[in-house]
Amino acid sequence: MTISEKIFSRASGKEVKAGDFVLANIDLAMTHDITGPLAVDGFYEIMEGREEKKVWDPSKIVILFDHQVPADSLHAAKNHIMLREFAQEQNILNYDVYEGVCHQVVPEKGHVKPGDLVVGSDSHTCAYGSLGAFSTGVGSTDMAAVLASGKLWFRVPQTIRFEVEGKLPERVYSKDLILHLIGDVGVEGARYMAAEYAGSTVRSLSISERMTMSNMAIEMGGKAGIIEPDGVTEKYLQERIPGYKLDPEWVSDEGADYQDIRHYDVSNLEPQLACPHNVDNVKPVSEVEGTKVDQVFVGSCTNGRFEDLEIVANMMGDEPVAEGVRLLVIPASRTEYLKALRAGYIEQFMEAGAIVESACCGPCMGGSFGLLGDGEVGLATSNRNFRGREGSAESFVYLGSPATAAAAALTGEITDPRKI
Ligand SMILES: CC(C)[C@H](C(=O)O)[C@@H](O)C(=O)O
Numbered sequence: 001m002t003i004s005e006k007i008f009s010r011a012s013g014k015e016v017k018a019g020d021f022v023l024a025n026i027d028l029a030m031t032h033d034i035t036g037p038l039a040v041d042g043f044y045e046i047m048e049g050r051e052e053k054k055v056w057d058p059s060k061i062v063i064l065f066d067h068q069v070p071a072d073s074l075h076a077a078k079n080h081i082m083l084r085e086f087a088q089e090q091n092i093l094n095y096d097v098y099e100g101v102c103h104q105v106v107p108e109k110g111h112v113k114p115g116d117l118v119v120g121s122d123s124h125t126c127a128y129g130s131l132g133a134f135s136t137g138v139g140s141t142d143m144a145a146v147l148a149s150g151k152l153w154f155r156v157p158q159t160i161r162f163e164v165e166g167k168l169p170e171r172v173y174s175k176d177l178i179l180h181l182i183g184d185v186g187v188e189g190a191r192y193m194a195a196e197y198a199g200s201t202v203r204s205l206s207i208s209e210r211m212t213m214s215n216m217a218i219e220m221g222g223k224a225g226i227i228e229p230d231g232v233t234e235k236y237l238q239e240r241i242p243g244y245k246l247d248p249e250w251v252s253d254e255g256a257d258y259q260d261i262r263h264y265d266v267s268n269l270e271p272q273l274a275c276p277h278n279v280d281n282v283k284p285v286s287e288v289e290g291t292k293v294d295q296v297f298v299g300s301c302t303n304g305r306f307e308d309l310e311i312v313a314n315m316m317g318d319e320p321v322a323e324g325v326r327l328l329v330i331p332a333s334r335t336e337y338l339k340a341l342r343a344g345y346i347e348q349f350m351e352a353g354a355i356v357e358s359a360c361c362g363p364c365m366g367g368s369f370g371l372l373g374d375g376e377v378g379l380a381t382s383n384r385n386f387r388g389r390e391g392s393a394e395s396f397v398y399l400g401s402p403a404t405a406a407a408a409a410l411t412g413e414i415t416d417p418r419k420i
């Protein structure tokens with residue numbers, strides 16, 4: 001069995017394999033300020049006529065505010081009021097108004113562990129696969145059903161395994177690797193499959209770097225982006241769940257039935273960029289060098305952690321942001337912000353002329369602020385570059401690693417970070 005088949009077997013109480021339809025028990029459900037209100041409406045619709053209108057288990061629900069914080073419109077403010085009231089009424093204690101981007105906060109607070117079945121009403125919920133959970137995004141109506149019953153039906157997905165070997169060269173990171181994989185298989189390459197990342201390269205990555213890879217599984221159509229848990233996972237969890245011990249069950253069996261196994265050697269991988277307007281339009285940075293940029297955005301659930309900010313800070317040193325370029329730095333959570341603050345990086349960014357905002361999604365999906373205007377070019381460490389994603393439909397978004405972002409912030413154009 002693959003790790004995903006094992007998780008679905010446990011969650012549905014019977015042995016299942018890829019292709020089976022199951023009704024599974026959910027271990028954790030996450031919703032946020034954009035998709036939450038619709039899920040809550042749906043929940044009350046399901047509950048109509050019942051005397052007790054209670055969620056299935058308040059301790060297994062997490063509600064976070066991140067896409068439009070602080071409220072950037074009256075509509076957002078209304079959504080926030082509704083969710084706060086819902087959390088209070090339902091006794092949902094795991095809710096927070098300004099803790100940061102959901103996909104950073106959920107693992108950071110120790111809500112997810114290997115073997116869990118997690119759903120979130122956000123497509124990048126696949127990020128928690130970095131901890132060996134089967135974690136996937138669902139729509140608000142599915143979330144309504146989960147809030148009411150704690151169950152959801154699934155077709156157990158096939159698995160596509162990515163075996164990655166070799167040491168990542170200097171200034172080449174897990175973001176470059178995942179972009180490379182997406183470029184290779186395409187935006188539908190893992191459609192409805194669990195993307196399983198394995199091999200010595202993946203093993204050598206920190207949880208932060210693994211999160212970047214799991215986060216972007218959806219950009220190849222993946223249902224999940226799962227990494228078998230190991231000592232690195234155990235250590236991360238022990239810092240969050242006192243006494244946590246890794247259960248050796250949560251790995252794929254030798255000879256498990258895969259849809260496809262793909263092999264990669266990253267020893268010579270160059271820094272990669274997803275070019276406008278699709279995440280699978282991936283090219284080595286060297287091919288796009290010299291393109292002028294108007295805005296560099298360092299942040300999001302993909303690459304807004306302390307480690308990412310550290311890469312940018314180290315590359316920038318005491319150099320200023322290039323003239324005419326807006327560098328927008330938005331840490332992914334309050335915790336990551338504080339770590340960067342204490343390390344002196346926030347001060348460094350401010351001195352360099354950057355705009356530093358508190359933890360939220362920022363311009364990642366063209367939400368609250370930092371939008372690109374007609375004809376403008378942005379380079380972002382986030383995960384999507386669809387037309388209009390960060391503002392104007394006439395703007396252009398490139399996606400790259402924090403190092404590639406730092407290089408562009410320093411030079412004002414797309415630059416190979418290995419040259420800095
Ligand atoms: C707002 C939400 C539905 C959306 C998602 O599901 O991914 C957003 O987070 C995104 O990244 O596009």
Ligand code: SF4
Nearest residue numbers: 101300301361364365
């Ligand atoms: S940071 Fe971007 S990708 Fe992540 S949840 Fe927010 S909008 Fe979605």
